[in-house]
Amino acid sequence: MKSWIGLWKKEMRLMKPIFTAGLLLIALVLSITLIVPLVRGTDPINASAILLGAGIFTQFAYIPVFFIISFYRENRHLEVWLHTPQSILKLLSAKIASALACGAVTLLVNGVLFLIFFGLAVPEQVRFPSIGELLTASLLGALTILFFSLMIGMFVILFFSLYLVIKPYAGKWFSILIVFVLVIGGSWIYTKFSNSGVYETLTMWGEISVNFQTGVLGQIAAQAPYSFYTGTFVYGIVEALIVLVIASFLLEKRVEV
Numbered sequence: 001m002k003s004w005i006g007l008w009k010k011e012m013r014l015m016k017p018i019f020t021a022g023l024l025l026i027a028l029v030l031s032i033t034l035i036v037p038l039v040r041g042t043d044p045i046n047a048s049a050i051l052l053g054a055g056i057f058t059q060f061a062y063i064p065v066f067f068i069i070s071f072y073r074e075n076r077h078l079e080v081w082l083h084t085p086q087s088i089l090k091l092l093s094a095k096i097a098s099a100l101a102c103g104a105v106t107l108l109v110n111g112v113l114f115l116i117f118f119g120l121a122v123p124e125q126v127r128f129p130s131i132g133e134l135l136t137a138s139l140l141g142a143l144t145i146l147f148f149s150l151m152i153g154m155f156v157i158l159f160f161s162l163y164l165v166i167k168p169y170a171g172k173w174f175s176i177l178i179v180f181v182l183v184i185g186g187s188w189i190y191t192k193f194s195n196s197g198v199y200e201t202l203t204m205w206g207e208i209s210v211n212f213q214t215g216v217l218g219q220i221a222a223q224a225p226y227s228f229y230t231g232t233f234v235y236g237i238v239e240a241l242i243v244l245v246i247a248s249f250l251l252e253k254r255v256e257v
Contacts (some may be wrong), residue, residue, distance in 0.1 A: 005035055006088060007094035011070075012101070018069050019102040022062070026055060037087055049121040052114035059107045059145050062154035065115055066099045073158045088251045092157060092244060096150070098242065103149060122216075129215030140228075151236050154243040159183055161250040207232030 009201050012019075033048040115138070119128065128134070159179050167175040193199055212221040220226075 003086060003136075004090050004094060007090055008097050011094050011098035014073065015066065015070055015098060015102060016130060018066065019106070022102070022106045023109060026052075026106070026113070029055065030113065031217050043161055045117055045121045049114065049117040052110060052117055055110050056107070056141075056145070059103065060152070062103045062106060063099045063146075063149040064156050065159070066102060067095070067153045067156040070095060070099075089244070092251075094155075096157075096244075099153060100146065100150065103146055103221070104121045104142070107145060111138060111142065127215040129212065129217040132215050133212050136213065144228075147233060147236060151240060154240045155186075155248075157247045158243050158250075159186075161247040165250050177239065203231040203235045204229050206234075226253050 029051055030048060033051050034044045115134075122128075129137070159182065162182060163175050163179045166178055170178060207227050209225065209227040210221075212218050212226070
């Protein structure tokens with residue numbers, strides 16, 4: 001366990017500039033949305049709330065981009081990374097844990113700022129929900145964003161692993177082309193599968209309804225009741241573990257080359 005924690009700390013140090021850049025980007029966007037309207041003599045609060053809300057949705061791309069940048073940096077010292085005296089599975093799991101930690105903190109900062117400015121921007125007649133329901137909605141939203149961001153990120157790991165396996169035989173640029181074709185083809189196949197009855201059977205079970213009753217959340221729930229399926233998350237976790245095992249196997253083969 002201590003060795004894994006050491007790997008995780010190393011990943012956090014490696015990606016600290018990227019994590020910091022993400023927070024600075026939020027601060028920059030917020031500064032611009034506050035300063036520009038003030039210069040023009042308009043209300044900056046609404047613009048800040050809108051852009052911070054948009055920023056929350058961009059968090060779906062946080063973990064995939066985190067992995068792309070992380071692997072790009074690792075690729076410069078690839079042999080050192082692959083021949084670390086730890087299993088590939090530990091290396092990848094530490095990278096995943098660091099991505100989740102950085103993504104969660106960035107999302108928390110973005111979310112708290114959004115709630116503050118949204119609260120200042122809404123008209124007085126719009127009632128805020130209770131603290132309990134607000135926290136519930138925020139937690140569900142954050143977990144959903146992190147979950148799907150991680151699912152996309154796992155395929156970044158898989159395709160990077162394929163690239164490293166193919167590269168010694170096909171060269172850099174041809175390997176990139178092959179992986180690009182695999183990404184397009186794999187995305188098409190996965191889209192077809194996700195629209196199939198089999199996928200529905202695997203994921204659409206254990207429906208949980210969340211009944212919001214106070215404030216604006218209650219008004220939204222009255223028009224569009226919110227529910228989710230336990231199966232979606234169970235299937236996603238199993239899928240992520242399978243992808244992790246396959247990626248680890250491929251990287252182990254790359255080490256043997």
